[in-house]
Amino acid sequence: MKQRILVIEDEKSIADAIVYAMKREGFTAEAVYDGEEALKKFDLFKPDAMILDIMLPGINGFEVLKRLESRNSVGIIMLTAKEDIVDKVLGLELGADDYITKPFDMRELLARLRSLLRRLQVKAGSQVQTEIQLDGLMLNLQQRKAVAGEKLLDLTPKEFDLLALLAANPERVYTRDQLLDLIWGMEYMGGTRTVDIHVQRVRKKLGPDYSDILQTIHGVGYKASI
Secondary structure, eight states: OOOEEEEEOSSHHHHHHHHHHHHHTTOEEEEESSHHHHHHHHHHHOOSEEEEESSOSSSOHHHHHHHTTTOTTOEEEEEESOOOHHHHHHHHHTTOOEEEESSOOHHHHHHHHHHHHHHHHHHHHHHHOSEEEETTEEEETTTTEEEETTEEOOOOHHHHHHHHHHHHSTTOOEEHHHHIIIIIOTTOOOOTHHHHHHHHHHHHHHOTTTGGGEEEETTTEEEEOO
16 A cells, blocks of 8 residues: 655645655655645544645644644644744644755655665554563663663663664564665764764673674675574
């Protein structure tokens, strides 16, 4: 089934151009041009993701975000002409997943959208499980706790996400680029060396008895070994 994208943008030429690009890439896409119509369309269209302009007539994008707090797993990319970091922070705090500033390159918007949808799919898959057990390692996904043997691991959020992704898919090899995309997302501008550093830190925290759970596939990436 095609993923559904709702575009909320008051400049019709921009909205229609985004919809055209989305359809060309294989998405089902529709546009609305104000916040009130967006709220009505949300329940009818049931989008997987929304491209949401902040500066809308009537109900602005921030208010739309507030009213869609129970949107479940729908991803939101803010679209704004403003450079003000306060607006970006407010949007993210209200539940947006990413932002892009006008003027923008359509290729970047599409790349950010695909990255967001992949992250949402990973998150949805992990929510099916509440606990992962792998060779003495136990991860509680709801409480975000990791235990190796009887030792509670002091993991950072990204370290936990990395370990959980690999442990939930044992023997599946992920490239560094895939891990960077799935864990850090498009907004992260660092290189793949970040992945190596986090794997090293997780191994150290796992300790000598459990560090072999994370295995390096030379020239490719990493996997969790059973």
